[in-house]
Amino acid sequence: MPVLTNIAQLYTVPPDGGADCVEPIADAALAWQDGRITWVGPEAELPGEFQDEPHHDAGSRIVIPGLIDCHTHLCFGGWRGDEFAARLAGASYQDILAAGGGINSTVTATRAASAEELAMKAATVLSDMARLGVTTVEAKSGYGLNTAAELKQLEVYRQLNQTQPLDIIPTFLGAHLVPVEYRERRADYINLLCEEMIPAVAEQQLARFCDVFIEESAFTLDEGRRILECAKRHGLGLKIHADQLSSGGGAGLAAELGAVSAEHLEYASQADIAAMAQAGTVAVSLPLASMYLKEPFLPARPWIDAGARVAVATDFNPGSAPSYHLHLAMTLACVHQQMTPAEVLRGATSHAARAIDLHHDRGSLLPGYLADFTVIDAPDINHWLYHFRPNACCFTVKSGQIIWPTSAAEALVSCCS
Numbered sequence: 001m002p003v004l005t006n007i008a009q010l011y012t013v014p015p016d017g018g019a020d021c022v023e024p025i026a027d028a029a030l031a032w033q034d035g036r037i038t039w040v041g042p043e044a045e046l047p048g049e050f051q052d053e054p055h056h057d058a059g060s061r062i063v064i065p066g067l068i069d070c071h072t073h074l075c076f077g078g079w080r081g082d083e084f085a086a087r088l089a090g091a092s093y094q095d096i097l098a099a100g101g102g103i104n105s106t107v108t109a110t111r112a113a114s115a116e117e118l119a120m121k122a123a124t125v126l127s128d129m130a131r132l133g134v135t136t137v138e139a140k141s142g143y144g145l146n147t148a149a150e151l152k153q154l155e156v157y158r159q160l161n162q163t164q165p166l167d168i169i170p171t172f173l174g175a176h177l178v179p180v181e182y183r184e185r186r187a188d189y190i191n192l193l194c195e196e197m198i199p200a201v202a203e204q205q206l207a208r209f210c211d212v213f214i215e216e217s218a219f220t221l222d223e224g225r226r227i228l229e230c231a232k233r234h235g236l237g238l239k240i241h242a243d244q245l246s247s248g249g250g251a252g253l254a255a256e257l258g259a260v261s262a263e264h265l266e267y268a269s270q271a272d273i274a275a276m277a278q279a280g281t282v283a284v285s286l287p288l289a290s291m292y293l294k295e296p297f298l299p300a301r302p303w304i305d306a307g308a309r310v311a312v313a314t315d316f317n318p319g320s321a322p323s324y325h326l327h328l329a330m331t332l333a334c335v336h337q338q339m340t341p342a343e344v345l346r347g348a349t350s351h352a353a354r355a356i357d358l359h360h361d362r363g364s365l366l367p368g369y370l371a372d373f374t375v376i377d378a379p380d381i382n383h384w385l386y387h388f389r390p391n392a393c394c395f396t397v398k399s400g401q402i403i404w405p406t407s408a409a410e411a412l413v414s415c416c417s
């Protein structure tokens with residue numbers, strides 16, 4: 001039963017509690033067995049039975065729950081650096097999409113890529129994420145937009161779950177955009193989603209959630225309702241890309257349908273904020289997308305004041321958020337979303353776990369929870385989130401196993417060297 005000692009502060013981040021409840025324990029110790037936490041508390045109170053167990057030394061650093069990136073578009077073909085340059089020169093995200101670029105160009109590249117190519121590319125990202133302290137990643141399809149290519153993306157996630165250590169929680173996002181070939185007959189695409197794709201995804205258990213992009217350029221509120229009600233009948237949990245670029249009522253629909261989360265939300269109305277808080281639907285903020293699109297950041301205070309849980313994720317994708325640096329997203333959430341470091345830590349751990357309906361299993365450091373944690377080279381979370389550096393993560397442990405660093409060579413480049 002391994003034991004980690006010499007922890008300056010261990011943040012337990014219990015699943016319930018106020019917005020900034022992270023419950024730090026000073027001079028802490030942590031024990032685990034068979035991938036689950038068995039004991040956590042002040043080192044001075046470590047029970048005698050643990051004294052002779054193998055000890056690891058945290059070096060007087062902090063320990064937090066393994067980070068959870070609860071919103072990514074992990075699997076895609078190609079990149080879109082040309083669009084980045086065009087946006088900097090004045091073109092809007094919507095202009096580029098209307099001209100056939102944007103999501104459409106990634107759909108073309110993703111359809112053309114083999115599952116092996118897509119898996120290799122995503123595996124590189126996951127390995128970098130592990131170095132940053134991430135242990136669980138929600139990952140969406142949505143760049144296939146036909147049955148075969150959507151299933152291909154989800155099968156990549158299934159394969160990656162078997163071949164690398166991070167947990168991938170798959171979400172079906174066939175309703176990301178109406179594909180070009182269905183533009184003049186969008187009702188047919190919605191029928192395809194409801195009659196073929198969702199049943200296939202559910203039957204093959206390829207996704208836990210179904211997401212819909214509700215936006216003027218994507219799906220209407222009524223279309224979203226039909227797709228999500230169909231997904232619910234097939235046993236999938238619900239998520240919505242809502243109110244990202246305009247106020248479209250997606251947040252209210254998420255609350256009405258009992259969605260586990262709604263994401264972006266920069267333009268959500270006050271009434272819909274209250275509805276989501278009341279329904280317990282997690283508000284997933286995506287500050288990297290706001291930064292890259294030069295859109296307003298989510299003002300988190302009205303959400304937190306209304307009693308909503310605000311998670312923080314990267315939205316990693318080749319268009320609006322081409323970065324998977326969750327630490328950067330967290331620092332941006334402090335600076336631009338008016339969240340405290342404690343609220344942001346909750347946002348990327350326990351609240352993020354709730355956004356994928358796994359808050360009783362991970363996102364907190366309590367007995368019975370997964371032994372997913374990370375050792376951060378900082379004296380406390382204020383220092384960690386203020387002193388942004390390429391990587392402050394010394395060790396990442398997933399289900400009780402060290403996944404970063406894994407070799408003497410990696411240890412040399414980790415910040416603990």
Ligand code: NIG
Pocket residue numbers: 073102103106213241244289315317318319320321
């Ligand atoms: O979450 N908003 C829609 N989807 C993604 C962007 C996808 C892309 O640009 O490729 C997002 O921002």
Ligand code: FE
Pocket residue numbers: 071072073241315317
């Ligand atoms: Fe997204």
